[in-house]
Amino acid sequence: MTFCSTRSATIDLDDDSLLRYSRHILLDELGVEGQERICAGHALIIGAGGLGSPASLYLASAGVGTLTIVDDDHVDLTNLQRQIVHTEDRVGVNKAESAKATLAALNPHITINAIGTRATAAELAGLVASADVVLDCCDNFATRHAVNRACVAAKVPLVSGAAVRFDGQLTVFDPRQDDAPCYHCLFGEDGEASDSPCATFGVFAPLVGIIGAAQAAEALKILSGCGTPLLGRLQLLEAREMRWREMKYKRDPACPVCGSRHG
Template sequence: MSHCPTRNAELDDSALLRYSRHILLDEIGVEGQQALSSSHALVIGAGGLGSPALLYLASAGVGSITIVDDDAVDLTNLQRQIAHTESRIGVNKAKSAAEAMRALNPQIGVHAVSERADAARLAELVANADVVLDCCDNFATRHAVNRACVAARVPLVSGAAVRFDGQLTTFDAREPGNPCYHCLFGEEGDASDGPCATFGVFAPLTGIIGAAQAAEALKLLIGLPTLIGRLQLFDARSMQWREMKYRQDPACPVCGATH
């Protein structure tokens, strides 16, 4: 199975009540909630960032959600990975997160992919999604996901969190001239997003960034403005956000004009 079946966008009385606080918002309304209900989100990683992102996508009513993670829940994860519980230590993270999401919202479709997706598998999964959330913890996977999203012209929400520092931005290859992940972070150089096991991470930081990733994804799905071309940098020590603007690299080997 490559993706979840798309759920019926029609909202029954139970759904209208469940999502009433969304429907009250002029920017969402019934039409926006129906758009979420008929959408498919792909989330790469069910750890610190993926946990809050997945729970908010589920609670917000995204109709189909696919989770990709080949890792198993460990005791050290529970400090921040809120989709998992002590009783599910040793269980695959994608399956554990799926269990939490179904408990939160049984109206949605959830599919767990408990494998490390190679380039071909990523291409297949991304092509079936309306939005992709990169919640992984290594550059190789980030670049592989970015290449798949550019090739399929599927928007990508990228987040990162380590120590007390978080990053957030959105890429949208549907519009020519928009930058991609490679424009911002090349595969060469000494950049590092080493694992939390090496550097540590402040527990709520992953919640802040992961929830913000869900917010960006939801806005993409209902057509609201997002962080395209803007990198948000968050310092949890001072609780301050900074923003850096960036553009497409014309020589980018993934999305540039010379590609």
């Protein structure tokens, strides 16, 4: 099933843009119209760390018209092993601002909004409602559940990724679809007391690159209307042996977050 899902109108590409994005345009599944939808799109990225780094780099290079990056953390020397959007001379700088500097240099023709504070529930709701797609690139369950609730309320697609140690996961939630599950259907809020960031466990550097790049791919598919989003399918990667597994899942009719949407 193919979805043409961006809510933004398309824009006309000038000659420079046609050249810059020509390798996308040469793809029959994308073409000029698909690239125009990408360039008109707005992606909200929650987290500018290990996952947000490659995801934002690929979205910026692909020409997503507006990127909004939210992260209240600051660049630390220990981040540089995997958070490739940051540089050593930006240690101590807010991660959203650091990412903006890198992305603006990569593609000066897009709009990049950096939000370096922790968004309140009301602010998060507004940010999500203004986006065409949301990428959850954070590292804690509390934020993931807050983002999920905002996406369900605003009916905005959510691309979810996670990576810790040598294990990664990837899936997509689309609350515009009547039978679509949400993050809470797959991962309940029980057990959050033991939730810890990857700094506690360690993480294999290329793993976040693989998952973050895959998140960007899913977001671009959603924005352009190309291909089949990863709905109802959880991809699991074990990087030590580079093995992928897939688990299918369905909406929980009793879900306290999305259940009422279908009542």
